[in-house]
Amino acid sequence: MxxxxxxxxxxxxxxETPSWGYGNSGTRFHxxxxxxxxxxxxxxxxxxxxxxxxxxxxxxxxxxxxxDAVDDYGALRALAQExxxxxxxxxxxxxxxxxxxxxxxxxxDTGVRAAAIRHCLxxxxxAKEVGSxxxxxxxxxxxxxxxxxxxxxxxxxxxxGLEKVYSALPPGMRLLVEYKFFExxxxxxxxxxxxxxxLVCRRLGPQAQVLVDTGHHPQGTNIEQIxxxxxxxxxxxxxxxxxxxxxxxxxxxxxxxxFELFRIxxxxxxxxxAGVAFMIDQSHNVEGKIDAMIQSVMNIQTAYAKxxxxxxxxLTEAQAAGDVLGAHRTLLxxxxxxxxxxxxxxxxxxxxxxxPVEAFRAGGHAAxxxxxxxxxxxxxxxxxx
Ligand code: LRH
Ligand code: MN
Numbered sequence: 001m002x003x004x005x006x007x008x009x010x011x012x013x014x015x016e017t018p019s020w021g022y023g024n025s026g027t028r029f030h031x032x033x034x035x036x037x038x039x040x041x042x043x044x045x046x047x048x049x050x051x052x053x054x055x056x057x058x059x060x061x062x063x064x065x066x067x068d069a070v071d072d073y074g075a076l077r078a079l080a081q082e083x084x085x086x087x088x089x090x091x092x093x094x095x096x097x098x099x100x101x102x103x104x105x106x107x108x109d110t111g112v113r114a115a116a117i118r119h120c121l122x123x124x125x126x127a128k129e130v131g132s133x134x135x136x137x138x139x140x141x142x143x144x145x146x147x148x149x150x151x152x153x154x155x156x157x158x159x160x161g162l163e164k165v166y167s168a169l170p171p172g173m174r175l176l177v178e179y180k181f182f183e184x185x186x187x188x189x190x191x192x193x194x195x196x197x198x199l200v201c202r203r204l205g206p207q208a209q210v211l212v213d214t215g216h217h218p219q220g221t222n223i224e225q226i227x228x229x230x231x232x233x234x235x236x237x238x239x240x241x242x243x244x245x246x247x248x249x250x251x252x253x254x255x256x257x258x259f260e261l262f263r264i265x266x267x268x269x270x271x272x273x274a275g276v277a278f279m280i281d282q283s284h285n286v287e288g289k290i291d292a293m294i295q296s297v298m299n300i301q302t303a304y305a306k307x308x309x310x311x312x313x314x315l316t317e318a319q320a321a322g323d324v325l326g327a328h329r330t331l332l333x334x335x336x337x338x339x340x341x342x343x344x345x346x347x348x349x350x351x352x353x354x355x356p357v358e359a360f361r362a363g364g365h366a367a368x369x370x371x372x373x374x375x376x377x378x379x380x381x382x383x384x385x
Contacts, residue, residue: 003342006308009269010346014147015241015246015297015302016060016279017051019044019068022290024376025283036369037289041068042079047290047369049083054359055297056350060088062136062279065123067093073129080130089134089176089238089279092123094141095184097186103141105161106154106190121166127173134277135169136211136238137162138178142185142192154190155173159203166204175208176237176277177201180216183248191196193217195228198235209237213281214264216240224263231271238277239302250283252292254299261299262335266307288366299347305339 001009024031038044041063049063061080070076080087093180094104094116102108103271110218120137127135135274141158143149166175177361181199183187191197193208201208218225230236241253243261254261268276278300284292318327344354360366 001308001312004246005347006305006342007346007349009308010301010305010343011057011350013057013301014060014278015055015058015300016062016277017048017058017293017297018062018064018153018279018281019048019284020064020282021280021293022047028283032286033375034182034284034289035375036366036371036373037376039373041070041076043373044068045076045080045085046083047293049080049085050296050360050365051293052085052355054352054363055294056300056347056352058085058297060086061335062089062091063087063126063130064091064093065119065126066096077130087130087132089136089277090123090127090130090132091136091138092120092315094119094137094139100140102143102149103139103154103190105139106141106149106157108153113157117161117164120161121168124165124168124173126169128170133173134176134238135165135173136176136178136277136279137165138180138211139191140184142182142187142189144185144187146187148187151188154188158190159200162200162204162208166208169207169320173207174237176211177208178211178213178216178240180213180248181218181356194230198230198233201235210235211238211240212236212279213240213242213248214253214261215242215244215250215281223260224267227264227267228271230278231267231273236271236276238279239382240279240281241296242280242282252282252284252299253280253296254303254335258299258303259335261303262306265300265303266310266331269304269310270312279343288370290365291357291360294360298343300355301338301343305342306334306337309337310334 017117022044024037038047045061052058094250099112105113107113123135177197179191179193183194201210243251243253243256245256271317315327315330347354
């Protein structure tokens, strides 16, 4: 693909940022407060809008309920629009309640399951009110010991619960089903992998698709192959981009393994990714929240631009000829291309600075926000409501 075509493709890439990535967050060990970090949903939307103004490619922000709950969602929708962005995926929270000790949709108790379904249905209503077409569902459900519960019974509860949520979706709204191989459950997770998520989505119907969180796989998993298969099956609904070295570390995407991100974005570059939601899901425990988010956006654009530069003709020839190394080197050539000038051109053409992180820092935003907001006292990330 020539440079002009790559520039157009990169310009059309929209990346959704997570409201929860702008607040103070940490681990169970400690949450280190960051001066000027967003303290409520209004400041989280303001920060997402700033990221859009500086990058030109983040027109929507994902919300998490009840962390971002308000009385008037119409007003919240207007607030976002006033700042030049829209509200994106609505994420139910089926882990922040004492009742969910033994699970939510998969809980042995019908009352707890009913409460979990009610929360998901409330999120469908919120999505309608804010004009969102996505409900993005992750289940922490699972068990910690063999024998703790019946695995097949839990699967039956899962599909029964999801069917009730699915049946409430208005036309045009999608349910994204996010899997994760462990944590907080440490023996069996009810939605552990892409296969289970794909089976469940097929059972539910065309408005259900799989969400791939890049931090939710066992070490050594070939994530780009999962992406390729889900794309081929029309089941890829979206991504939660982040990176990890060990477990679900939620680090800046592309910061640990940029070659993996390149390989994932290549499957996107090759496939029909219309309708795929490109979302970030990270927590910035020791670094500034806004410039970390901007760097994440830049890393995704970098991987995508390099992926689009693969000489597909030469690659196809080498693959057909069984020239294994030749084929691999064709890919490496694109990965080793310095795309910073190309991305500077993209940003100039959409009216933003060639290096948005530099623009954030030179713009004095961090000092301004620290002044305006001070340093919020923090409680652990998952207690924030
Ligand atoms: C679970 C997860 C999920 C979110 C949460 C913030 O690990 O990836 O997508 O609800 O992080
Ligand atoms: Mn996620």
